Amino acid sequence: MTRSIEREIRVEASPEVVYEVISSPEHLREWWPDDADLDPAAGATGTVTFRRTDETKVVPLTVVEADPPRRFSFRWAYDDEPVTPENSLLVTFDLIPAGGATLLRFAETGYDEASKPDEMLEDHTTGWDYFLPRLAPYAERQAQRP
Numbered sequence: 001m002t003r004s005i006e007r008e009i010r011v012e013a014s015p016e017v018v019y020e021v022i023s024s025p026e027h028l029r030e031w032w033p034d035d036a037d038l039d040p041a042a043g044a045t046g047t048v049t050f051r052r053t054d055e056t057k058v059v060p061l062t063v064v065e066a067d068p069p070r071r072f073s074f075r076w077a078y079d080d081e082p083v084t085p086e087n088s089l090l091v092t093f094d095l096i097p098a099g100g101a102t103l104l105r106f107a108e109t110g111y112d113e114a115s116k117p118d119e120m121l122e123d124h125t126t127g128w129d130y131f132l133p134r135l136a137p138y139a140e141r142q143a144q145r146p
Helices: 015-023 025-031 117-144
Strands: 004-011 035-037 045-051 056-067 071-077 088-098 101-109
Touching: 004 117, 015 025, 015 071, 015 088, 015 101, 015 117, 025 035, 025 117, 056 088, 101 117
Parallel strands: none
Antiparallel strands: 004 101, 035 045, 045 056, 056 071, 071 088, 088 101
16 A cells, blocks of 8 residues: 545635745745745755744755646655655645636655654644645635735
8 A cells, every 4th residue: 555645625716826825935834834945946955844842843855846837846855864765755736727716636655665654644644634724725815915
């Protein structure tokens, strides 16, 4: 069995708006990490930062695909090592136009290569189930801006 997280969300905003929300650091910070430092271009590297009361976790990432407004994907490492296909998870956002809105298909794969795949999958499922529902309302607010 291949372990992965897959979600589908309808966003009442154009694919262009949703693409900005999932790829630009200033928008990412509003619904996902506490901080993001990346250039949304294929091959670019960066980081996302999560702050908890007891720790700050800085996670390196590499942009795999940047195809506005259709697909944005990146790999983020399990630990502080430079990102490789062997030590990272692949996150993919596919954006499908849906009558003035966007159908966002999210997938995170690569758990089978992890040292503790079930624990990591559980942790990330909890995380994405918290963060992904924040994406649509934020993107919809951006779409309303003049």
